[in-house]
Amino acid sequence: MKKILITGGAGFIGSCVVRRFVNNHPDYLIVNLDALTYAGNLQNLKDVENAPNYQFEKADIRNRDEVNAIFDKYGITDVIHLAAESHVDRSITNPLDFVLTNVIGTVTLLEAAKEKWKGHYADHLFYHVSTDEVYGALGAEGLFTEETRYDPHSPYSASKASSDHFVRAYHDTYGIKTVISNCSNNYGPYHFPEKLIPLMINNIINNKPLPVYGDGNYTRDWLYVKDHAIAIDLVFHEGKTGDTYNIGGFNEWKNIDLVQLLCKQMDEKLGREPGTSNQLITYVKDRPGHDRRYAIDAGKINRELGWAPSVTFEQGLSETIDWFLANEAWLNDVTSGNYATYYDTQYASI
Ligand code: NAD
Numbered sequence: 001m002k003k004i005l006i007t008g009g010a011g012f013i014g015s016c017v018v019r020r021f022v023n024n025h026p027d028y029l030i031v032n033l034d035a036l037t038y039a040g041n042l043q044n045l046k047d048v049e050n051a052p053n054y055q056f057e058k059a060d061i062r063n064r065d066e067v068n069a070i071f072d073k074y075g076i077t078d079v080i081h082l083a084a085e086s087h088v089d090r091s092i093t094n095p096l097d098f099v100l101t102n103v104i105g106t107v108t109l110l111e112a113a114k115e116k117w118k119g120h121y122a123d124h125l126f127y128h129v130s131t132d133e134v135y136g137a138l139g140a141e142g143l144f145t146e147e148t149r150y151d152p153h154s155p156y157s158a159s160k161a162s163s164d165h166f167v168r169a170y171h172d173t174y175g176i177k178t179v180i181s182n183c184s185n186n187y188g189p190y191h192f193p194e195k196l197i198p199l200m201i202n203n204i205i206n207n208k209p210l211p212v213y214g215d216g217n218y219t220r221d222w223l224y225v226k227d228h229a230i231a232i233d234l235v236f237h238e239g240k241t242g243d244t245y246n247i248g249g250f251n252e253w254k255n256i257d258l259v260q261l262l263c264k265q266m267d268e269k270l271g272r273e274p275g276t277s278n279q280l281i282t283y284v285k286d287r288p289g290h291d292r293r294y295a296i297d298a299g300k301i302n303r304e305l306g307w308a309p310s311v312t313f314e315q316g317l318s319e320t321i322d323w324f325l326a327n328e329a330w331l332n333d334v335t336s337g338n339y340a341t342y343y344d345t346q347y348a349s350i
Pocket residue numbers: 007008009010011012013014033034035036037038039040041059060061062081082083084085086087101105129130131132160182183184185186187192
């Protein structure tokens with residue numbers, strides 16, 4: 001029986017992955033290890049918390065004793081590692097937190113795997129979930145492939161790049177079975193409202209200014225979080241050991257166009273006059289080191305594992321807005337407390 005440790009399972013993507021594995025793989029035990037930082041929230045997992053094949057452990061991936069104890073307690077057979085500090089703007093303010101969690105935390109987990117699985121590495125998998133941001137920024141043309149040279153620019157992407165290198169090093173040096181996937185920007189239910197899409201949805205609901213960084217012509221490739229979870233399930237089961245898979249939405253949007261689309265859809269859903277929310281758009285000071293464009297070539301995972309996004313952007317965005325409108329209590333809960341302090345500091349100019 002597989003006993004899979006999913007780290008960061010109380011976060012945005014992690015909770016979607018936990019939900020999928022708990023529901024789709026009743027024969028596996030899913031152990032969710034999460035420190036419950038500001039981004040972790042057990043409300044995200046209410047629907048599976050009593051499932052017989054699910055366990056939660058509040059622990060910190062930087063703490064070797066805590067991690068080792070969880071490996072021993074459950075006899076962990078595999079790891080799907082998502083726990084991270086994940087927000088670029090916070091990494092600009094507090095880079096060391098990103099080094100400690102994303103680099104040291106990942107190596108701490110790798111060390112536990114190396115020790116606990118010694119002598120039978122072939123029977124276990126360490127799956128590291130990473131980001132396309134490790135590849136740096138694209139100009140107007142081109143796509144990131146698995147061969148693109150790493151060129152991170154933010155402390156966040158530098159820390160994720162470093163963690164990717166450590167995962168490969170543990171594969172090459174110790175023979176641990178590893179796999180890495182690098183995904184583009186996700187969106188969907190339970191997305192913490194410090195990131196672009198949920199922040200704009202929250203501000204539109206509350207008639208607050210919509211802060212667009214710089215000229216607004218920065219481009220991201222957006223993927224519905226449930227399609228990312230499906231891809232992770234496939235890579236976990238069918239990915240080639242030691243390999244990397246890029247995951248993306250084939251769905252590039254300039255930030256300003258995306259914000260305008262959100263305004264249009266939300267005006268319709270909220271029964272507001274067309275054009276109402278557009279008036280909230282406010283250009284603000286640019287993010288330092290802001291990567292101009294990300295775009296993924298997801299051809300390899302499509303060819304080798306048969307994965308493709310199942311949801312169109314229009315569908316996914318509409319479902320996402322509906323989810324946020326139906327879950328205002330969740331939104332109010334996560335935006336209370338220290339969110340206000342973060343928001344006031346980050347958006348002091350508006
Ligand atoms: P998130 O910030 O929503 O969640 C991170 C989770 O990790 C939280 O539950 C938090 O409590 C937990 N965590 C943080 N530090 C921890 C620690 N020291 N010990 C244990 N748990 C800790 O992040 P997300 O957006 O769900 O991203 C999950 C993973 O996917 C990250 O590794 C991120 O780099 C990667 N990723 C994210 C995106 C995206 O668009 N959000 C895209 C590609 C890859």
